Amino acid sequence: MKDLIIKIENPVLDIKNLSISYNKGKYAVTNVNAGVKKNSVTAIMGPSGCGKSTLLRAINRMHELYPNIEVKGKIFLNNNDIFLMSSIEIRRKIGMVFQRPNPFPTMSIYDNVIAGYKLNGIRLKKNKKDEIVEKSLKDVVLWNEVKNSLKKKGTFLSGGQQQRLCIARALAFKPDVILLDEPTSALDPIATKKVEQLLIKLKENYTILLVTHNMSQAARMSDYSMFMYLGELVEYGKTKKLFINPVDKRTEEYLTGKFS
Amino acid sequence: MSEKITKIILFIASFIIVIISAGMVLSLMSGAAPAFKEFGFKFIISTEWNPTEGKEQYGALQFIAGTIITSIIAIIICLPLAFSTSLFIGEYFRGTKLAKIIGTMVDMLAGIPSIVYGLWGFYVLRPLIVDLGFNAQGFGIITAGIILAIMIIPYATSISTEIIKMVSNELKEAAYSLGATQKDVIMAVVIPEARSGIFTSYILAFGRAIGETMAVTMLIGNTNIIPKSIFDTGNTMASVIANQFGEADGLKLSSLIAIGLILFVITGLINGLGKIMIKQFN
């Protein structure tokens, strides 16, 4: 058993005995135990319906937006139980990027980046705002492309640019962890490559947890990989080891394309 | 062959509605002609309403004013109620049984005949206005405005609820993921996204209020003056027609028809505006 799930020392995020059920009794995630290493990219992969997105969305408590979803177990962020904090606070500390780019269509690029501050009613001085916008957009390598059109609507950007804008929006709060739910599935290969390079660069300052159904993406860019199947965390280890030498038979079958 | 005949029949049918509309405009114009000939443009800006034979003098401004004022009061009262109801059905309790019940009840408001609103206004609302000391008789602009507000709620609610429901979940989740509360999400995402739809439904509701007749006739007090305050009595374009049509002939009849024409044009403009806006966000 021990070989299947790697033990992470001093995890930034620690998931303990986590189970998630829909409509009383239908389990989407069963008894997951995993730590997430600071300043790394950790990929969660598995066939569709394996519970990887459900798991990810529990980490910033997005599941609470919908009725009839029950979560058992605990999640710790820097040793603090996230379920004891307010959902507002936790979501500011754990940023999220979604499958399809979703900049706020009624806001300018500039306002999109500082949307988190605006939504939280935090008033900033103009130069402080400018600073955050510039820094965040530089972090996502979008600054040069948009610096002259900050007042334009975010929806005028290309899909890849929009997704980087959404990452910038998540970064503006300097979160401890960034959750990404298949962030490149709606993008073309070139835009995908840019986002991947960006994420690898971002791990210097952030901890990144990435859901993907694309094995090669996990192999290319992650340091650690989880493989989930039917709601269970089957195997979790260093990406190189997991891909070259999987322990569980199901992991091996998945990686060799027996099912997807 | 059969295809051609069918197409011709359909075309002729479609032409009927064009003829009806054109005929309506022509009939109203020809009916209103004597009044406009007699009083000219002054008809619209005069507040004189004197049916004494020999001194006959008619103007529509007080009715236009009464109509606009009651409708504005109606929309002001309706706004927070209809908007809250839209949020209740389309956002807070979306898809629940409770939302369905509330939605059905709002629909029922649209089914109540205008005259029944008038009765209820007369027997329930009017005494309340008297008790509150607003007005000795309880009739007037404010009474009519409140009843109108209730009557137009279904129109103000229906489109805006649909539009609020349509605001994409992805955007709402994006805002939640940044730590927004539900109120923040409504203010920063739902309202900006849905604003043209919400605005349109209020425009259409306003159009409804302008043309409402019976309930207003029963509550507004029927005086041919420009109301000086919301507790004054007055008349709207629709209510003066309903009130005075029975005993009207000659120049007075023509003046009432002229008022009907103005009413037709105003509601046409407002509904046209609403329609253009609907097209824009479709």
Add this chain to the structure above:
Amino acid sequence: MERVIKDKIFKGFVILFAFITISPIIMIIYKLVIKGYRQININFFMQNAPDTYEAMIALNAGKIIPGGILNGITGTLFMVIIASTIAIPIGLLIGVFLYENKNKFYANIVRDITDILQGVPSIVLGLIAYFWVVKSITNGFSALAGSVALAIMMMPLIIRSTEETLKMIPETIKEAGFALGVPYHKIILRILIPTSFSGLLTGSLLAISRIIGETAPLMLTALGSSIVNLNIEKPTSAVPLLIWEFYNDPNMVDLVWSSSLFLMGFVLFLNILSKSLNGECRM
């Protein structure tokens, strides 16, 4: 966490206002039932409205006012039937026309006109029917004039509901008909209309429920009558017209509640009927 409290307060107001919004419907139904149910008995449906003298005698004797609203019920049904006979076939044809010519310039104009016509205040339609029928055809107030006003009100509703219903039919059903060499008019009559029948019925019932409570246009056209009239050239009563008469007559004012209760019950019944029909069609 001041923001969390604000969020809660906001939600509280939304809920409060939503309940205020629906409270009139409860109060109105309650009032009508409480004040009106006593008057509703067999005579209510079998006798004409009393005259003010009969009502006064009953009032003074402390009895229930005699008579019913038969002249109103028959008048309403009579005019609704005539209006439907005019508006439903034409409305259906125009609806089919709009469906068949989706985005053509002329069809768009017809659609715009229909929408504008739908927004015309009913009292203006009363004026129109007064001109077209009272003054020109029947030379006096008449059932026909009332029906014409109601028909013009109904038509836009029928047209739009027909078009919307037809839009929901999958294109493939129509194509299957064409592939079998079925002539165009038969595709309309045998395929489109039967397939969407319950939807069309719903639209028609809703349109009827919209016009059945109309008072203002009838005051200018049908006027009213103290007896049952089934002659389209003569003045005719209707339930809303009776309510208006009762309301204006101090001796008969007690009758407004029962007639209003009846009228509203009928409108709601039509609404529920049409919605349940629609539910069936969706299954």
